[in-house]
Amino acid sequence: MSPPLKPVKRPVALGELVYASLQTHLRSGAVAAGQPLQEVQLAEMLGVSRTPVREAMMRLASEGLLSAEGRSFVVPELTLQDVEHIYEVRFLIEPAALRAIAAAAADAQVRAPVDAALATAEAAHEAGDAATFRKAAAAFRAAWLALVPNPRLVRVIEQYADHMQHIRAMTLGDTEVRSIVLHGLQQTAAALAKGDGEAAALAMQENLRQARMAFIAAAGLDNKVTS
DSSP: OOOOOOOOOOOOOHHHHHHHHHHHHHHTTOSOBTOEEOHHHHHHHHTSOHHHHHHHHHHHHHTTSOEEETTEEEBOOOOHHHHHHHHHHHHHHHHHHHHHHHHHHTSHHHHHHHHHHHHHHHHHHHHTOHHHHHHHHHHHHHHHHTTOSOHHHHHHHHHHHHTTHHHHHHHTTSHHHHHHHHHHHHHHHHHHHTTOHHHHHHHHHHHHHHHHHHHHHHTTOGGGOOO
8 A cells, every 4th residue: 555645845935934034124123113114125135026025014014013104114103102002902911821821831841942041031131242132032932922822812912012122122222121121031930930820920011011111211202101
C-alpha cells in the first residue's frame, strides 16, 4: 500500500508578508507620529510592487495604526481622548487575559519564555540599554500572549498595544520610566509564578496606569488632564 499523500504547504501570500513587515516596522517605534509613509519608497525597499504595499497600509489604517493623508499614510497623532479610549479598552481586556492564563503559567516550563524575557529586560535596564529593554518588554508581552487560547482576544490586545509603540520608543529611553515598566513586569511574572490570577490582573492594571501617564506626559497632553 502506497503511503498517503501529505497536504502541500502553501506559501504565505505576498500581501500578508508585506502587511507583517510593515506592522513589525511600526511596532519597532521607528516611525514617528506624522511621518509620511510613501508607497513607492516602501515598495522599493521591500522589493515588491505598489499594490500589496497600498493594500497593507489600508489594512493598517482600518486598524487605526495608520491614517490616510493625501497620497501617503502617516502614524496618527493621538489626542487625549484617543489615549483615554485606547486605555479604556486595554484596562478591560489585558488584566482579564492574564487572570485567565495564571493557572497554566504556574508551571515553570510553560512560563519559561516569560521568565527569559524578564531576565533580558532586567539585564538591559542594569546596562542602560533602552533598545534591548524595549525588545525584551515586547518579548515579555508576546510570551504571555502566547498562552492566551483565544486568538481573537490576542489580536485585539496586540492591536491596541500597537497604538502606543512610537511613544513607547521615546519613553523607554528614560531610566525612571524603564524602572517603572520593569517593576510591572516583575510583579506580573511573580504573580504568574504563583498561579495567582487576581494578583497578575492587579499588576497589569497598575502597569497600564503608569504607562498611560507616561504616554500622556511624553505626548505633551498632560496639561489637558483634568482628573
